[in-house]
Amino acid sequence: MIHLHLIGIGTGNPDHLTRAAIRTINAVDLILLPRKGDAKSDLLDLRHSICGAALASPVRMAEFDMPVRRQDGDYTQAVDDWHDAIAAIWAEQIAVHLPDGGRVALLVWGDPSLYDSTLRIADRLRTAGVDLTVRVEPGITSIQALTAAHAIPLNALAEPVTITTGRRLRREGWPLGVHTIVVMLDSGCAFEVLDPAGITIWWGAYLGMSQEALVHGPLADSAPQIAARRAELRARHGWIMDVYLMRKERADAC
Structure with missing residues (x-):
């Protein structure tokens, strides 16, 4: 039997780990750490740093490409x-590291429940015949980190929020019937396709980390600032994780 623990680790700050996550990291037999190429080696280093901060005694780790x-x-x-x-x-x-079964952990950015496919990938192991249980330790999402960094509420009073992706925003435009949207997994400033009139944006990258970057303001003014800042940060670090919230002025508020 393999007991798979998916541990939400927030956005890279070891302080984002819950006490439950720390207990789990210390209780497993193996921690699997993905390598994503030289350009993203910082991500592997961050996972090692988080483990170093959380572990009270050594736990076996295995890196994979x-x-x-x-x-x-x-x-x-x-x-x-x-x-x-x-x-x-x-x-x-x-199979290599736990041939007789045991407890294995994967460290998931943010929370495994939100725009992350780790749980879907785990289902494939069951389909392949692995005798598996899955447990999730929730983490701080990038949305929580974003609203905290800007000290704003996620939703307007009594209003819904739509969470979408950069790909869908670029393809479909602003979702109908909502005035607040959060955009994740945007590889290239999808907000540039929108008419910026009446839209305010709150953007953040590397949230909770030492290189955290924030921009807030009317979309018309902020869009070129964000695009330039994003390109500069990506070139400097070789990778970027960012998220943004936009609110559209209600027509009946005028």
Whole structure:
């Protein structure tokens, strides 16, 4: 039996770990750490730093190379194939390092429940015949870190919020019927497709970390600032994790 623990680690700050997450990290037999290429080596280093801060005694760790998702063809099929490849690597690593079963942890940025596919990949292990239980230790999401950094509420009074992706915002525009949206997994400033009139944006990158960057203001003024800052930060660090919230002025508020 393999007991898989998916541990939300927030946005890279060891202080984001809950006490439950710390207990779990110290109780497992193996921690799997993905390598994502030299340009993103900071991400591996951050996971090592988080483990170093949380562990009271040594726990075995195993690094593995993450497969690269293909960029051509159908997006959904490419992601599906990518998840299959990741699940196969997990199964291989578990078989090598825990041949008799045990407890294994994966450290998940933010929280495993929100725009993260770790749980879906874990389901593939069951489908492949791995005798598996899954437990999630929730973490601080990038949305929580963003609203805290800007000291703002997520929603307007009695209003809904839509959480979407940069890909969908670029393809479909502003979702109908809502005045607040949060955009995640945006690879390239999708807010630039919008008419900025009446829209305010709160943007954050590397939230909770030493290199945290924040921009807030009317979208018309902030969009070029964010695009320039994002490009500069990505060039400097080799990777970027950012998220933003936008609120549209209500027509009946005028």
